[in-house]
Amino acid sequence: MKVLIAGGAGFIGSTVASRLLDAGHTPVVIDNLVTGRREFCYGRIFHEGDVADAATVDHVLRHHPDIEAVVHCAALIVVPDSVSRPVDYYRANVAATLEFVDRLLAHGVRRLIFSSSASIYEPGPDLAVDEASPLRAGNPYAHTKLVVERMLADIAASSPLRVLSLRYFNPIGADPALRTGPQLPTPSHALGRLVHAHRTGVPFPLTGLDWPTRDGTGLRDYVHVWDLATAHLRALERFDRLFTADGPRHTAVNLGTGTGTTVLELVSAFNALVDDPVAVVEAPRRPGDSAGAYTRSRLAWDLLGWRAERDLAAGIADSLAWSRRRELLLPDHPADDLRQAERAQRASAR
Numbered sequence: 602m603k604v605l606i607a608g609g610a611g612f613i614g615s616t617v618a619s620r621l622l623d624a625g626h627t628p629v630v631i632d633n634l635v636t637g638r639r640e641f642c643y644g645r646i647f648h649e650g651d652v653a654d655a656a657t658v659d660h661v662l663r664h665h666p667d668i669e670a671v672v673h674c675a676a677l678i679v680v681p682d683s684v685s686r687p688v689d690y691y692r693a694n695v696a697a698t699l700e701f702v703d704r705l706l707a708h709g710v711r712r713l714i715f716s717s718s719a720s721i722y723e724p725g726p727d728l729a730v731d732e733a734s735p736l737r738a739g740n741p742y743a744h745t746k747l748v749v750e751r752m753l754a755d756i757a758a759s760s761p762l763r764v765l766s767l768r769y770f771n772p773i774g775a776d777p778a779l780r781t782g783p784q785l786p787t788p789s790h791a792l793g794r795l796v797h798a799h800r801t802g803v804p805f806p807l808t809g810l811d812w813p814t815r816d817g818t819g820l821r822d823y824v825h826v827w828d829l830a831t832a833h834l835r836a837l838e839r840f841d842r843l844f845t846a847d848g849p850r851h852t853a854v855n856l857g858t859g860t861g862t863t864v865l866e867l868v869s870a871f872n873a874l875v876d877d878p879v880a881v882v883e884a885p886r887r888p889g890d891s892a893g894a895y896t897r898s899r900l901a902w903d904l905l906g907w908r909a910e911r912d913l914a915a916g917i918a919d920s921l922a923w924s925r926r927r928e929l930l931l932p933d934h935p936a937d938d939l940r941q942a943e944r945a946q947r948a949s950a951r
């Protein structure tokens with residue numbers, strides 16, 4: 602099957618592309634490289650461009666009329682950034698998706714998987730959520746995901762498009778074959794910061810110790826990115842069976858492990874795997890942060906035949922292995938940072 606992956610040069614999109622390749626499918630990547638990496642597309646079908654650019658998307662779809670489904674992972678994803686740059690986030694995540702879907706419809710695309718997020722839930726006191734839990738996004742990033750889910754549901758209701766929103770919990774790890782992984786030298790997510798702290802010797806900041814969790818630190822459901830990628834594969838293989846003729850044309854499925862882990866528990870699990878443990882310091886809550894959530898849903902199993910198979914230790918081990926590989930594969934040159942900044946500026950000026 603030929604599958605268009607928007608954002609296929611980013612962390613999750615590139616892993617999905619590897620998973621599809623390993624299963625004998627053909628990913629076609631479109632990515633504007635604002636945060637994605639060209640190196641992740643070597644040897645793959647790759648079109649550089651923005652999903653908001655009709656000419657680029659038209660070109661790709663005309664060039665590959667045999668594309669059977671689209672996976673849309675292209676987005677800006679850093680929560681505190683979204684608080685300070687909401688216009689950029691709405692433009693990149695909402696406005697660009699609308700333009701993209703307009704072209705997908707024009708070319709008769711009927712199957713779309715959207716990278717959504719568990720951050721759109723309003724969890725109850727036990728922090729466990731399923732797909733029927735109340736939705737209330739607590740920061741601009743999460744708002745963009747919620748808005749797009751609703752937008753896609755409305756569009757699907759009156760078009761041949763069927764949409765599966767996959768609500769990711771917190772992806773960790775890397776492709777176990779180390780072809781790709783988190784691309785930023787200093788990622789903002791907790792495990793990335795832990796790896797960074799381990800490499801530099803700078804203590805890891807515990808950002809918030811007064812959350813309503815068992816030890817006061819934020820709780821998340823950390824799911825291995827390779828497991829996430831496998832969920833996309835299963836979803837693509839079963840896509841047409843997910844939708845009945847007269848049922849809803851948009852459906853959402855949680856992708857998590859079902860286990861909540863606090864930041865202090867994550868630090869302990871990390872330190873159990875390294876020779877020289879990371880020190881921690883207390884720090885204030887981050888803008889837009891939340892207590893977190895974990896999934897209690899079986900829907901991914903029932904609908905996709907998928908459940909997470911890799912544990913937290915595997916995710917940490919693969920993150921550590923990737924950070925060493927990353928230094929070789931994606932050396933950080935000051936010129937890269939400059940080019941990255943210029944691309945980001947061009948994208949936000951559009």
Ligand SMILES: O=c1ccn([C@@H]2O[C@H](COP(=O)(O)OP(=O)(O)O[C@H]3O[C@H](CO)[C@H](O)[C@H](O)[C@H]3O)[C@@H](O)[C@H]2O)c(=O)[nH]1
Nearest residue numbers: 678679680718720789790791792794806807808819820864
């Ligand atoms: O240096 C850090 C970084 C994070 N945390 C804590 O670790 C927990 C998890 O934080 P992450 O940033 O790893 O996870 P989030 O769920 O807050 O955000 C992640 O998931 C989001 C979607 O839900 C976005 O994708 C975002 O970019 C990604 O980092 C939170 O309690 C946070 O306060 C720390 O203690 N120290």
